Amino acid sequence: MSGIATLPARAPGAERPVLRERGQREVFCGLTGIIWLHRKIQDAFFLVVGSRTCAHLIQSAAGVMIFAEPRFATAIIDERDLAGIADANDELDAVVAQLLQRRPDIKLLFLVGSCPSEVIKLDLSRAALRLGRQFGPDVRVLNYSGSGIETTFTQGEDACLASLVPVLPDTEAAELLVVGALADVVEDQFARLFAAMGIGTVRFLPPRQAALLPAVGPGTRFLLAQPFLADTARALEERGAVRIPAPFPLGVEGTTLWLQAAASAFGVSAASFSSATALPQERGRRAVARYRTELAGKRIFFFPDSQMEIPLARFVSRELSMQAIEAGTPFLHRQHLAEELDLLPESVALSEGQDVERQLDRCRAARPDLVVCGLGLANPLEAEGLTTKWSIELLFTPVQGYDQAGDLAELFARPLVRRMRLAV
Numbered sequence: 001m002s003g004i005a006t007l008p009a010r011a012p013g014a015e016r017p018v019l020r021e022r023g024q025r026e027v028f029c030g031l032t033g034i035i036w037l038h039r040k041i042q043d044a045f046f047l048v049v050g051s052r053t054c055a056h057l058i059q060s061a062a063g064v065m066i067f068a069e070p071r072f073a074t075a076i077i078d079e080r081d082l083a084g085i086a087d088a089n090d091e092l093d094a095v096v097a098q099l100l101q102r103r104p105d106i107k108l109l110f111l112v113g114s115c116p117s118e119v120i121k122l123d124l125s126r127a128a129l130r131l132g133r134q135f136g137p138d139v140r141v142l143n144y145s146g147s148g149i150e151t152t153f154t155q156g157e158d159a160c161l162a163s164l165v166p167v168l169p170d171t172e173a174a175e176l177l178v179v180g181a182l183a184d185v186v187e188d189q190f191a192r193l194f195a196a197m198g199i200g201t202v203r204f205l206p207p208r209q210a211a212l213l214p215a216v217g218p219g220t221r222f223l224l225a226q227p228f229l230a231d232t233a234r235a236l237e238e239r240g241a242v243r244i245p246a247p248f249p250l251g252v253e254g255t256t257l258w259l260q261a262a263a264s265a266f267g268v269s270a271a272s273f274s275s276a277t278a279l280p281q282e283r284g285r286r287a288v289a290r291y292r293t294e295l296a297g298k299r300i301f302f303f304p305d306s307q308m309e310i311p312l313a314r315f316v317s318r319e320l321s322m323q324a325i326e327a328g329t330p331f332l333h334r335q336h337l338a339e340e341l342d343l344l345p346e347s348v349a350l351s352e353g354q355d356v357e358r359q360l361d362r363c364r365a366a367r368p369d370l371v372v373c374g375l376g377l378a379n380p381l382e383a384e385g386l387t388t389k390w391s392i393e394l395l396f397t398p399v400q401g402y403d404q405a406g407d408l409a410e411l412f413a414r415p416l417v418r419r420m421r422l423a424v
């Protein structure tokens, strides 16, 4: 079997070919997003309505974090038949009442659905309305699904942010909205860069506090900071907001083009753009160059996991001179990724969805120097002598923007250095 996904040749002007696979998948469910979202919205609480499995997943994913704080929990709904649903609603109401009494700091409560059948029977949107009436306006209660049946790994963030859109205040103002959870340090850097360019008001979704929900309306121009926010973008567009097409702010090139897209939408002059970004661009380029020497020519294979695979494949190919063999993504949003696909070298095979055994065969045959994959695949592949990088780290680590471009490059260099050390 060939090490590279076999795709038909592309006719001139035709869409870039994608290998679509619909088989067994190896990805986390959307509950995982709680681990970075609970750190971002500081007065929010995520109450997973789920089973013991969900509680274990959240705890073990949180264990990867160093500074996890208890702003999430699982209300365990044990097996019960339909006749027991009224009791389950009563139990949920009692858990929420107890929680809010003990934690007056909570201003935004997310009821997060999961996939066990007992939970699917519960109508969490009605529960959120009921509890919202009881505890509002002090506490806003929303719901979304993190179920493994409906969501993969990063779609949990999409579902969470999409649930916020209907409650955002209205505005007619022409404002920039940055959409997608970014580490505070990255958000502050971007806010400074936009201010230096002269873009007056910039809002962020999600906000750091429930009271800081950004307003939205027909004057809103929004920039996606993450490539996995299809539902959130659609909900914003339904409120009249307009997406600014751009690649994603990973690496120096991605960051520059992302900022440039906003600058063009807000009429920033070339001189203002250049004076705001020239120095950080140079700093970022120098930081990335340190790793290019080690990584140039190394072959890398991306399993579908975070939906960040295509922007990452673009970054490693163009800024680190790595050879990306296959970039797999759980879903390919052609519109949101159009600018990325234009930049991605034609030699990178694209795959969407997964048939994990077939993909493992392709990966083994290709013998890449580095494999980016989920935790479930990393150990077996390491045992076969392949070097891996957990894709989840790319969500837990600040990687966007100029000042993080070197850190992003280092994430790819570190496992190779570790493997070399083990080999000597």
Ligand code: SF4
Pocket (backbone or CB within 6 Å): 029, 030, 031, 050, 051, 053, 054, 055, 057, 113, 114, 115, 116, 146, 147, 148, 149
């Ligand atoms: S939501 Fe479903 S897939 Fe996720 S931990 Fe719970 S049971 Fe497992």
